[in-house]
Structures are given as C-alpha cells and as structure tokens.
C-alpha cells in the first residue's frame with residue numbers, strides 16, 4: 001500500500017457507512033419539501049439484531065461468533081438482502097449495505113424493503129461442518145425475525161446456494177408443515193432455486209449498459225459492439241458480464257481477479273475461453289499466454305471505453321480516480337467508488353452507471369424466485385431473462401429521465417455532483433419510498 005492509500009484508509013474514505021451516508025446526503029437536497037423528520041426516517045435502519053453464535057468446532061473446542069441482521073426498511077414489503085461471511089463484517093457495514101438494498105428494491109420497483117446480514121468469520125479457516133453449524137445456529141438465533149413475509153435472506157460474499165439450503169432447512173425445521181421455500185432465495189435449483197439467478201447480476205449489468213447507450217447516454221455510442229472494455233473481478237458478476245459483452249461484439253481487453261490482471265497484447269481482445277481455462281488450471285487469470293500481467297490498479301487506469309469494477313468496494317478512490325481513462329464506469333460491485341472519487345470523475349467528465357441500477361439484476365431474479373416459490377411453480381430461463389430485461393430497461397429509463405431533468409430543477413445545478421447518474425438513481429428510489437411513506441402515514 002502506498003502512502004497515499006494509507007492516508008485514505010486512515011481518513012475513513014472507505015468506510016461503508018460514510019460512503020452510503022454521503023450518497024444519501026447528496027440525494028437529500030432534492031427532498032426539501034418533505035415533512036421534517038421523514039427524510040431521517042428513510043435514512044435510519046428500522047431494526048438491528050446482534051446474535052452470539054456459540055459453535056462446537058471439529059476439534060471439540062467451543063468458539064463464539066457474532067452475527068448481525070439489519071432490516072433497513074419495510075415500507076415496500078418484507079426485507080430482502082444477502083448474508084455475508086467475512087472477517088470484516090461489522091454492524092456498521094451490514095447497516096450500510098441494508099440501506100443500499102432499500103434503494104435498489106425501490107428503484108427496480110420490486111415489493112421488498114432493504115435488509116442485510118452477516119457473520120464475522122473467516123470461511124477459509126472453517127470446515128464444511130463448522131459452516132453448517134454456524135449457519136444453523138445463526139438462523140435459529142434470528143428466530144421469526146426472518147420469514148417469507150418479514151425478511152428474506154440471500155447469498156452474499158462467501159455464502160452460496162449450499163448456505164441458503166441450510167438456511168431453508170433450519171427455518172423449515174422450526175416451522176413444520178408450511179411452504180417455507182420463500183424464506184430464502186439463491187437456493188440450489190433442486191430446492192426451489194430459480195433458473196438464471198446465478199447469472200442475473202452480470203446479465204443485469206449488460207442490460208443496463210445496453211439501455212443506457214441506446215438512450216443516448218454516452219454521446220456517439222449506441223451499442224456495446226466495438227467498445228473496449230476492462231473488467232475488475234472474475235467472479236459471478238465479472239465473468240458473466242465479460243462473456244455476454246463479448247457475445248455482443250464488445251472487445252474485452254483486460255480482466256482481473258484478486259491475484260492481478262491480464263491485458264491482451266497489441267491492442268487485441270482477450271480469448272475468454274482461454275481465460276476460463278487459465279483460471280481453472282492455475283486458480284488465477286494471471287499467466288494466460290499472449291497477455292501482459294498487470295496489477296488491479298493498472299487495470300482501473302487502462303485506456304478503454306468502459307470500465308466495470310466487479311470485485312470489491314472502495315476500489316476507485318481519491319488516490320487513483322484521476323488516472324481513470326474510461327468514458328463510462330458500470331458499477332458491477334457494490335460501492336466500488338468513494339464519494340471523493342465521484343467528485344474527481346465528475347470533474348473529468350466520466351459517467352458512472354451506479355450500483356443500485358447496474359447490479360440490481362440479482363435481487364430482481366431473487367424476487368422472481370420468491371414469487372415462483374409462493375406459486376409452487378418454476379418459470380423457464382427465457383421468460384426470466386425477458387422479464388429481467390424489461391425491468392432493468394424500465395429502471396434505466398427512469399434514471400436517465402431524472403438525470404436529464406436535473407439541470408433545470410436541481411437546486412444546485414452548478415454542482416456537478418447534484419446532477420450525476422448516481423444522484424438521479426437515488427432520487428428515483430427515494431421519491432418512491434417517500435411517496436409510499438406519505439401515503440401510509442406514520443403508525444399508529
């Protein structure tokens with residue numbers, strides 16, 4: 001880590017809570033007409049739960065883990081959001097991500113509020129059986145605070161369909177004789193999971209980008225064909241986005257994972273089958289023949305048309321935003337750009353399709369899984385992808401329309417940040433929440 005990056009971490013630029021708070025503050029300027037106090041109600045989490053998870057380890061010791069579940073809002077319906085297992089999980093992080101889920105669900109017009117959960121643990125040092133015990137005890141500890149009509153978990157970092165199968169099984173044993181499949185999404189296909197869920201976020205990224213270009217968002221570019229694209233992250237989001245973009249004639253020139261990245265030589269395009277084989281054989285994309293190895297920081301500053309950060313939060317910050325050369329950034333990951341970097345990018349004329357739009361595909365197909373479970377039905381893949389495209393197109397259109405209105409109605413039109421796509425997306429999401437809040441009124 002260089003001196004600049006160290007300074008950034010110390011100055012708290014990467015704090016998830018601070019990032020989400022800053023994004024909310026920027027959108028808040030558009031809500032001065034609301035009854036005082038209502039904006040604060042939209043900001044604060046509705047319920048936070050902390051549970052201690054005692055677990056008998058494989059060697060006979062008893063270890064205690066801490067788990068969290070935050071319901072940020074139930075205005076639009078039951079809570080919806082992933083459960084992550086990571087050593088850095090904290091109540092602060094889970095609360096910030098729960099708020100992000102509220103904005104996403106509202107923007108995509110799906111009938112869910114925002115929620116998130118997590119357990120502070122390192123899966124790399126836990127056995128399969130230990131993970132199963134942690135999951136069961138965590139879900140038992142949450143009790144009826146989760147449920148098909150109260151709060152519905154899903155996979156997130158270092159949890160997967162197997163974890164969701166344990167979530168379901170635990171809840172089902174606690175509530176025998178009911179249709180409990182809709183209590184959790186991201187389940188294995190055989191256990192009520194949905195076709196298309198695994199690819200939904202990467203696919204949604206591509207749909208949002210296509211719609212944005214078709215609507216004239218990036219002057220002179222109407223389709224992805226021919227665009228030079230760099231992707232950070234070769235996981236569920238980055239890998240799928242790369243394949244779908246290449247199928248549409250885009251030129252994927254660089255891609256990376258946690259070890260580093262590869263750049264096609266001589267301005268050429270990556271062979272994605274080769275990337276997949278390299279990853280399978282070596283555990284990393286690095287080392288692919290006829291490519292140059294680059295660092296993740298190099299990848300972010302490549303000369304390309306579109307940059308897709310699809311790995312971690314806080315990757316583009318005040319220490320490197322000035323070096324970004326892409327014309328458009330599509331946020332596959334959650335909060336990959338800090339507010340300070342947003343300022344720099346906006347000043348440099350670089351557009352950002354924000355996370356609450358660009359990676360909303362996953363929660364949309366989670367919603368479809370929930371509906372299929374309630375209906376005891378399963379929809380074909382084509383139907384799911386078609387519905388996903390329509391929903392993403394509509395959400396993108398709403399964001400672009402709001403963005404285009406900004407120069408005339410923005411109270412601070414001279415400030416670029418008040419008029420960026422992220423603020424537009426936040427305003428669309430918050431407007432719906434505020435309107436529902438005013439219609440429902442404050443109970444009692």
Ligand code: NAD
Pocket residue numbers: 157158201232233234235236237238256257258259296310311312313332333334359360362363
């Ligand atoms: P994943 O675990 O499948 O893949 C993550 C990728 O990032 C891997 O290739 C990993 O090697 C890489 N990576 C890890 N550390 C890195 C580093 N320091 N630099 C560069 N690359 C690094 O995860 P995913 O499901 O693809 O999710 C990626 C991002 O998208 C996350 O921020 C996640 O929160 C967000 N997201 C995912 C979904 C979803 O449905 N999968 C939905 C919404 C948002």
